[in-house]
Amino acid sequence: MQENGVFFMRTEDWEMLAELYRTENITQAAQRLFLSQPTLTSRIKKMEMYYDVQLIIRKQRGITFTPEGEQLALHAQKMLYEQRRIEEQLHNMKDQFAGTIRVGVSNFFALNKMPKLLRLFKQNYPDVEFQVVTGWSSEMHRLILNHDVHIGFIKGDYIWNENKHLLYEEEICIASPWDFQWEDLPQLPRIDYHTDEKMRSIVDQWWYSTYKQNPNINIQVNQVETCKEMVIHGLGYAVIANLVVRPHTDLFIRPIHLPSGESVTRKTWMYYHEETLKLNIVKAFVQFIETLDVKAL
Template identity: 85%
Template structure:
């Protein structure tokens, strides 16, 4: 197989959809289908089964897809080693970034880093912190910027800690909170657990959620426009002094906080590009950006 075949199989395996895979690979569907058919003819086996929605791999296809993923990983490693032998900071660094960090911090960090290292390119994947944790565990990215504490036995640096708070367009008392209109948003399981645990430790009633949105940024705009309060991380609403912001607290009176970390593997520091980027982040006050 050629590297293009590895990429095709790995992408098909990840998406389980020919249309999505063709889009990711910048191919037409007929071209991808033709290449897949040639591969099946070469090995003399059927690799996929078409379903009403998407595809599934045959046992033979599953074996070949796993081989393709392994070969792509080995290809990336040898390319990185060759770049590293040049003793210069160049090449591509792969980064997994939680959604809020990607929107509010990452563009500035990349711009500042490229000012010092213009020959560096970035592959950035964004999503929930749980997804970024999985990527760094599987070595799919060099570095993960992740909110919350996940199981991790290698290197991680604390970038900042922020309070979880109530943000409201009007003043309120804690006892009235269950009756006030609340705006909710989709978030990762760890943040949801923090919020729910605090709520049901303080109130018997369920919250009066009358607006549900998909992104925390949309939620913020709803608050600013006077449609309700929300429970979110302080950094989201810190730039808006017109809002009433009160931190959540443990029974002890200590503020409830959430940490943002930089996760990375020790062995990736052998790569000049990763070593330079990690050291660059360690010198910054990321929270203040």
């Protein structure tokens, strides 16, 4: 920023650098920060003039950071982390249940569980705000590892040496618009959807331990909800988590099993760092979640 001809860094500049480093794209960073591209570009140029180094290199698609720019962007991330930490500590010192809880949530959980959880929690703690980030469970695992969020709601078992609470375990099943025989599945049309590596590995392990043929995938979609709608409309079957299709009683839903007879399941966890429980609002939210039957919501 610049006042009376003198440039100095502010929180907004650290946020801009961190977001640009995360996206490597000026257009995306500007959109996420609610800035115009010319404004973002102008602020980068002022920083380059101030530090007397080139920070970014424009490519045909997106940008890349110079070594000097990367060093400053990593410093920006540290500055933002310290700013959040001191704000949280100050709120906590007031001994009040107010402030913002940062949560990373897997896509299905965000759509089907999170709105109800937040509504119930805010009935008792109306002054608490939430910053919710959604995406694949692997992305949410990275966020909680890096302390970018206080709490992660994650499907699947990831490497984690701190606190976690099992929310529920669900069966992986075949959901079909018509009755079927197990031996006929390789010939029947299957609808596939983009998912994280953990889920893909579970499904592939089951399939290739059961069948020698490849599945007959005739439709591929990006989202599990789109896949579910395709199944409902009779276009094929899907290998899918039970909670996604459980409300649709007109479908033929059968759990899958390994050759050993063991059912194939996937767990959903709440991950959090022990140190975050020092914050009143985080501790209250964790305790609130632990008392609920989340699967039944």
